[in-house]
Amino acid sequence: MQAADWFPVFLSLKVAVLATLSSLLLGVPLAFLLARRRLPAHNLISAVTTLPMVLPPTVLGYYLLLVIGRQSPIGRLLEGWGITLVFTWQAAVLAATVVAVPLVIRSVQAAFEAVDPTLEAAARTLGRSEFAIFMTVTVPLAWHGILAGTVLAFTRAMGEFGATLMVAGNIPGRTQTLSVAIYDAVQAGNNSLANLLVLLISLISVAVLVVLTRVAGGRRW
Amino acid sequence: MVSLLICQIEKRLGSFHLSIDLRVDDHVTALFGPSGSGKSLTMQAIAGLMTPDSGEIQIGDRTVYHAEKRINLPPQERRVGYLFQNYALFPHMTVAANIAYGLHRLPRDEREQRVADAIAAVRLTGLERRRPAQLSGGQQQRVALARALVTRPDILLLDEPFAALDQSIRQELHGQLMELLRELPVPTLLVTHQLEEAYALSRTIAVYQAGRILQVGPRDQVYGKPYSMGVAAQVGFTNEIPGVVIETGNGSTRIRACGLDLLAPETPFRVGQSVICAIRPEHVMLVRKDMDRSGRSGTVIPGRILDELMYGGDLVLRFRPEPTGSGEPVPDLRVVIPSYVYERLGMATEKRWEVALHPAYLLVFAAPEPLHGNEGREEHEPGTFSAE
Numbered sequence: 001m002q003a004a005d006w007f008p009v010f011l012s013l014k015v016a017v018l019a020t021l022s023s024l025l026l027g028v029p030l031a032f033l034l035a036r037r038r039l040p041a042h043n044l045i046s047a048v049t050t051l052p053m054v055l056p057p058t059v060l061g062y063y064l065l066l067v068i069g070r071q072s073p074i075g076r077l078l079e080g081w082g083i084t085l086v087f088t089w090q091a092a093v094l095a096a097t098v099v100a101v102p103l104v105i106r107s108v109q110a111a112f113e114a115v116d117p118t119l120e121a122a123a124r125t126l127g128r129s130e131f132a133i134f135m136t137v138t139v140p141l142a143w144h145g146i147l148a149g150t151v152l153a154f155t156r157a158m159g160e161f162g163a164t165l166m167v168a169g170n171i172p173g174r175t176q177t178l179s180v181a182i183y184d185a186v187q188a189g190n191n192s193l194a195n196l197l198v199l200l201i202s203l204i205s206v207a208v209l210v211v212l213t214r215v216a217g218g219r220r221w
Numbered sequence: 222m223v224s225l226l227i228c229q230i231e232k233r234l235g236s237f238h239l240s241i242d243l244r245v246d247d248h249v250t251a252l253f254g255p256s257g258s259g260k261s262l263t264m265q266a267i268a269g270l271m272t273p274d275s276g277e278i279q280i281g282d283r284t285v286y287h288a289e290k291r292i293n294l295p296p297q298e299r300r301v302g303y304l305f306q307n308y309a310l311f312p313h314m315t316v317a318a319n320i321a322y323g324l325h326r327l328p329r330d331e332r333e334q335r336v337a338d339a340i341a342a343v344r345l346t347g348l349e350r351r352r353p354a355q356l357s358g359g360q361q362q363r364v365a366l367a368r369a370l371v372t373r374p375d376i377l378l379l380d381e382p383f384a385a386l387d388q389s390i391r392q393e394l395h396g397q398l399m400e401l402l403r404e405l406p407v408p409t410l411l412v413t414h415q416l417e418e419a420y421a422l423s424r425t426i427a428v429y430q431a432g433r434i435l436q437v438g439p440r441d442q443v444y445g446k447p448y449s450m451g452v453a454a455q456v457g458f459t460n461e462i463p464g465v466v467i468e469t470g471n472g473s474t475r476i477r478a479c480g481l482d483l484l485a486p487e488t489p490f491r492v493g494q495s496v497i498c499a500i501r502p503e504h505v506m507l508v509r510k511d512m513d514r515s516g517r518s519g520t521v522i523p524g525r526i527l528d529e530l531m532y533g534g535d536l537v538l539r540f541r542p543e544p545t546g547s548g549e550p551v552p553d554l555r556v557v558i559p560s561y562v563y564e565r566l567g568m569a570t571e572k573r574w575e576v577a578l579h580p581a582y583l584l585v586f587a588a589p590e591p592l593h594g595n596e597g598r599e600e601h602e603p604g605t606f607s608a609e
Contacts, residue, residue, distance in 0.1 A: 119311060121268075122303065122311075125299070125302070127372060
C-alpha cells in the first residue's frame with residue numbers, strides 16, 4: 001500500500017474527531033435546554049434536531065449544498081471572505097456534524113432528564129452558580145449518557161457516506177474519506193484494497209467502542 | 222420586634238390557590254396540614270425555588286422578594302438552608318464533598334475546618350469518605366442537615382425531614398433532631414403532615430388547609446383551643462356531632478344533638494343556633510360497668526363497638542350509639558383506649574358499652590352555612606376550600 005492510500009484513514013479520523021467535538025459543543029447545551037427549560041419553540045427545536053435522523057443522508061447532503069453552495073446567501077457571504085466550503089474536507093466535517101448531532105441530543109437529553117432536578121435546586125440554595133451546578137452536578141450525573149452520545153456520534157461520523165459525498169465530493173487525497181474510498185475501491189474492482197479498508201474501519205469503530213465502554217465502566221458510585 | 226420571617230404571598234397553580242400571610246418570631250415553627258395544602262410550596266417560595274404571583278418575603282431584615290418593588294433574589298443569594306424531603310444529597314460526591322459544596326468561596330483550610338466541625342456536630346466523624354448510598358437514612362438526614370447549616374444560613378427549612386425514613390426509627394430521630402435544633406441559633410420552619418411530629422419538634426404551629434393558613438399560634442393553643450372546626454379536625458378532634466343550642470347560662474351551654482342532651486362549657490352561641498360539637502377520641506370516656514356511675518357528670522351514651530384497630534399501644538374503637546328515637550342517628554364515635562385497659566375489661570368478648578362525653582372536653586363551633594350537596598370536612602371552613 002502506497003503512502004497516499006493512508007490518506008482516507010487519517011482524513012476520516014480527523015473528520016470524525018472534529019465532528020464529534022462540534023456535535024458535543026452544539027448538542028450538549030441544546031440537550032440541557034430541552035431537558036430543563038420550557039423553550040419558546042420547544043417542539044419545533046426538538047423536531048428540527050431530530051430531522052437529520054429520519055432524512056436519507058443524500059437528501060440531507062442536498063439540503064446542505066443548498067445552504068452552503070456558492071449560489072446560497074451563506075455561500076456567497078463566505079465567498080466574500082474568501083472561504084469556499086463545498087468540496088473541501090471542512091464540508092465533510094459539517095456533514096458529519098449534522099448527522100451526529102441528533103444522536104448526541106437524544107442520549108444526552110435523556111440522561112439530563114434522568115438527573116433529579118431537586119439536586120440542582122439543592123445546589124442553588126447552597127449558593128453555586130448555574131454554570132458551576134451544570135459542571136459539578138448535572139454533567140457528572142449524566143456522564144454515562146454523554147459518553148453514549150459521544151460513541152454514537154463518533155461512529156456515525158466515521159461511517160458517514162451519503163451527505164459527505166454530496167457536499168465534500170470524492171477527491172482522492174483531498175476529500176476522499178474512508179467510507180467513500182471503500183465505495184471507490186469496490187466500484188473500481190479493487191477488492192483487496194476494499195477488504196483492507198473495510199477491516200480498518202471495523203477495527204477503529206470497535207476499538208473506540210471498547211475504549212469508551214472501559215472509561216464508562218470505571219466511573220461508578 | 223422584627224419578625225424573623227415574613228412571608229405574605231399569593232400563587233395560583235392550576236386550580237390550586239396559595240394565599241398566606243405567615244409571620245414567624247419563634248425558633249421552630251411547624252407548617253402542619255394535609256399533603257397538597259401548600260406547605261412545601263411556601264418553603265420553595267422562601268428559598269426562591271418558586272416565584273409567587275404577588276406579595277413579599279422578608280428573611281430577618283432582608284427583603285428577598287417583593288412583587289411591587291420588583292425584588293426577586295435568586296436562591297443563590299437568599300441565605301436559606303434547605304433540607305429536602307429525600308435529602309437531595311449528591312450521589313457522586315462523598316459526605317465531606319457534599320457538605321463542602323456550598324463553601325466554594327472559602328480558602329481551602331478554612332473550608333476543611335468548617336466541614337470537619339460540621340461533621341463532628343452531626344456526629345458523622347469517620348464517615349467523611351463514604352458516598353450517600355453507603356449511609357443509613359438517619360445518617361443521610363444528618364449529612365443533609367450539616368450541608369444546609371455549614372453555610373450559616375439566616376433560616377433553616379426542613380421539608381418533611383422524616384418522610385423518607387422508616388416509622389420505627391422516626392421517634393428516635395425526632396429526639397436527635399430536637400437536640401441539634403436546640404443548639405442552633407437559626408430560626409427553623411418544619412413542614413410536616415404528622416401532628417405528633419409538629420407537636421414534638423416545634424413551639425409554634427401554623428395549620429394549613431387547601432392553600433390557606435387556618436390558625437397560627439403556640440402549639441398548645443392550636444392543639445387545645447382550635448379556632449374552627451377545620452383546625453379542630455386536623456389537630457385530632459375527629460368526633461363531630463351536629464346539634465342546636467337549647468339553653469345557655471350558668472357558665473354552660475346545653476345542646477340538643479341527634480336526640481342527645483350534651484352539656485358544654487360556656488360559648489358565645491345563642492339559643493336556636495346550629496352548632497357542631499367536637500371531641501377527641503381519647504376524651505371519650507368508657508363507662509366501667511363494675512363501678513358506681515353516680516356522681517359522674519356528662520352525657521352517657523349506650524351503644525356497641527363495631528370494630529377496633531391496634532395503633533401503637535392504643536386501640537382505636539368505632540362505637541355506634543344506640544338509636545335515640547329522635548330520627549336522626551348519632552354519628553359513630555371514635556374512642557381511643559390504652560390496650561391494657563382493653564385487656565383488663567375483657568373488651569374482646571364484650572361489645573356492648575356505654576361512653577360518657579365530659580363537658581370540659583367538648584368544643585363547640587358554629588355549624589357551617591348550609592351548603593347543598595357535597596358532604597365533607599371542608600364545609601366547616603367555608604372560606605378555605607376554594608382550591609382542591
